[in-house]
Amino acid sequence: MSELNKLGLAEARDALRKGEVTSVELTESCLKAIDEAAALNAFVHKTPEIALERAKAADERIKKGNAPSMCGLPIGIKDLFCTKGVPSQAASRILEGFKPEYESTVSQQLADNGAVMLGKLNMDEFAMGSSNETSVYGNAVSPWRRGNDDAQLTPGGSSGGSAAAVSADLCLAATGTDTGGSIRQPAAFTGITGIKPTYGRCSRWGIVAFASSLDQAGPMTKNVRDAAIMLETMCGHDPKDSTSAELAVPNFEGMLTGDIKGKKIGIPKEYRMDGMPAEIEKLWSEGAEMLKAAGAEIVDISLPHTKYALPAYYVIAPAEASSNLARYDGVRYGHRATLAQGDGITEMYEKTRSEGFGHEVQRRVMIGTYVLSAGFYDAYYNRARRVRTLIKKDFEDVFAAGIDAILTPATPSAAFGLGEMTEADPVQMYLNDVFTVTVNLAGLPGISVPAGLDKKGLPLGLQLIGRPWDEGDLLNTAYSLESAAGFVAKPVNWW
Amino acid sequence: MSIDQSTAAKVAKLARIKVEDDALPALASEFNTILGFIEQLNEVDVEGVDPMVSVEPMRLKRREDVVTDGNQQDKVLANAPDAREGFFAVPKVVE
Numbered sequence: 354m355s356e357l358n359k360l361g362l363a364e365a366r367d368a369l370r371k372g373e374v375t376s377v378e379l380t381e382s383c384l385k386a387i388d389e390a391a392a393l394n395a396f397v398h399k400t401p402e403i404a405l406e407r408a409k410a411a412d413e414r415i416k417k418g419n420a421p422s423m424c425g426l427p428i429g430i431k432d433l434f435c436t437k438g439v440p441s442q443a444a445s446r447i448l449e450g451f452k453p454e455y456e457s458t459v460s461q462q463l464a465d466n467g468a469v470m471l472g473k474l475n476m477d478e479f480a481m482g483s484s485n486e487t488s489v490y491g492n493a494v495s496p497w498r499r500g501n502d503d504a505q506l507t508p509g510g511s512s513g514g515s516a517a518a519v520s521a522d523l524c525l526a527a528t529g530t531d532t533g534g535s536i537r538q539p540a541a542f543t544g545i546t547g548i549k550p551t552y553g554r555c556s557r558w559g560i561v562a563f564a565s566s567l568d569q570a571g572p573m574t575k576n577v578r579d580a581a582i583m584l585e586t587m588c589g590h591d592p593k594d595s596t597s598a599e600l601a602v603p604n605f606e607g608m609l610t611g612d613i614k615g616k617k618i619g620i621p622k623e624y625r626m627d628g629m630p631a632e633i634e635k636l637w638s639e640g641a642e643m644l645k646a647a648g649a650e651i652v653d654i655s656l657p658h659t660k661y662a663l664p665a666y667y668v669i670a671p672a673e674a675s676s677n678l679a680r681y682d683g684v685r686y687g688h689r690a691t692l693a694q695g696d697g698i699t700e701m702y703e704k705t706r707s708e709g710f711g712h713e714v715q716r717r718v719m720i721g722t723y724v725l726s727a728g729f730y731d732a733y734y735n736r737a738r739r740v741r742t743l744i745k746k747d748f749e750d751v752f753a754a755g756i757d758a759i760l761t762p763a764t765p766s767a768a769f770g771l772g773e774m775t776e777a778d779p780v781q782m783y784l785n786d787v788f789t790v791t792v793n794l795a796g797l798p799g800i801s802v803p804a805g806l807d808k809k810g811l812p813l814g815l816q817l818i819g820r821p822w823d824e825g826d827l828l829n830t831a832y833s834l835e836s837a838a839g840f841v842a843k844p845v846n847w848w
Numbered sequence: 849m850s851i852d853q854s855t856a857a858k859v860a861k862l863a864r865i866k867v868e869d870d871a872l873p874a875l876a877s878e879f880n881t882i883l884g885f886i887e888q889l890n891e892v893d894v895e896g897v898d899p900m901v902s903v904e905p906m907r908l909k910r911r912e913d914v915v916t917d918g919n920q921q922d923k924v925l926a927n928a929p930d931a932r933e934g935f936f937a938v939p940k941v942v943e
Contacts, residue, residue, distance in 0.1 A: 454923040689929035707866035738899030796903030
């Protein structure tokens with residue numbers, strides 16, 4: 354079998370079971386692809402020794418029979434996940450040199466199930482960004498190009514390294530995290546599948562915190578079946594995360610029947626934005642037609658507070674970030690600034706955080722500090738939390754009216770060029786998350802499925818939003834959409 | 849609400865991030881752009897709406913108030929930029 358790195362999780366799992374391939378062979382194929390793809394800057398800490406050791410153990414386990422689904426499958430881990438003994442920096446200078454003494458629950462569950470870690474993946478610093486341009490490691494680069502134009506494009510963000518790596522077949526799948534769209538937007542930009550589960554499905558323990566009431570981990574994969582397989586391994590109750598749900602995790606893959614007859618799919622009118630590119634509009638209506646042809650009923654719905662989701666997010670997320678990032682003080686881990694004669698502890702904090710945090714992170718920490726400060730807490734933070742209640746209620750109302758899932762575009766455009774947004778004000782960059790951020794505020798599961806190419810040959814994705822805790826049904830609807838869309842395009846290897 | 853340079857300096861101080869004086873005008877201007885965007889929230893009628901405290905209606909789990917972990921001083925200190933004699937070391941604090 355050639356080019357094993359190009360396999361998906363399900364295909365590789367089945368080949369491993371049949372003895373057609375070994376985990377060591379799969380892993381070596383990925384390690385080679387990673388070494389050849391330095392230009393993408395996707396893997397920022399490679400762990401070939403750990404990978405081969407785990408691959409050998411997985412091969413033994415598979416030989417004995419009854420190995421779990423993920424056993425022997427090589428994957429990448431976003432740098433936001435703490436991995437024992439392996440640098441885990443959240444793509445920030447302030448965590449330079451940090452090697453955790455512990456393993457995140459999600460990456461531990463993947464490892465316990467035999468998954469093979471190939472290394473750590475690039476991302477926006479502290480997951481704050483939509484283009485992977487805020488990383489201390491430098492930009493991750495999309496394997497996709499606009500036809501013959503060799504301009505470098507963003508793989509999206511914050512899980513940009515994960516998206517680039519999966520799309521370029523450097524690994525079979527990768528972990529991502531999603532606070533406002535950080536799994537779904539990069540998945541859409543690179544023609545892969547990404548699901549953010551219901552808030553509380555995956556343990557947040559050991560994942561560097563950005564905005565704790567919004568953060569969720571999820572898989573980024575080559576297709577919907579792979580997403581179902583990997584999500585099941587990542588989910589589950591964890592006593593170490595008090596917000597993790599004590600609910601049984603269903604067999605998501607077993608729920609992929611492709612039958613969506615009679616399902617009610619909502620099309621929210623508020624997502625039809627002014628100035629939306631015609632291609633996105635067309636993709637969206639084609640997606641609705643595909644679901645209709647598969648037997649679903651298409652229903653026009655209204656989510657009246659949609660417009661306020663991004664402004665509410667840009668109060669709540671920075672507020673939580675300013676609190677979470679207070680821990681980076683130069684005392685317990687990571688970077689500490691060199692001090693001048695006579696500098697005290699306050700100067701140490703200020704210089705360390707000024708040197709250690711990049712520009713976007715500093716800006717968000719300060720915005721968060723401002724909206725939480727005395728005199729403004731009610732006007733900004735409490736108001737945003739009230740609006741969040743209303744946003745969630747919008748969704749509750751449509752689900753109560755019998756809607757099973759909601760179809761929207763995943764992003765307002767295809768991938769843009771690296772550096773193209775540098776001159777824009779920060780709000781322009783924030784608009785990338787306009788279709789995804791509502792889902793985090795409401796705690797719902799959302800999945801991005803590649804559905805077509807724009808006229809320059811770049812992938813476009815559609816998003817499906819499901820009822821809380823109903824990832825199985827959501828994945829099944831996504832599976833039906835995927836089959837109908839028949840997206841098979843891959844980037845041409847230039848790297 | 850408009851943020852001037854002295855407010856920007858105050859916020860930077862509260863956030864314990866050193867910002868040079870010559871960077872304050874640009875910072876204040878960025879704050880104003882973002883806060884201008886956030887101001888849209890004032891259009892929403894939130895009368896009688898409770899602020900969200902938990903996105904999924906679940907009660908935080910309780911456990912016995914007992915020690916479940918500990919005795920790993922070496923591991924706790926392993927990543928410290930300056931650890932001495934079993935402690936984190938910081939510049940002298942004189943109030």
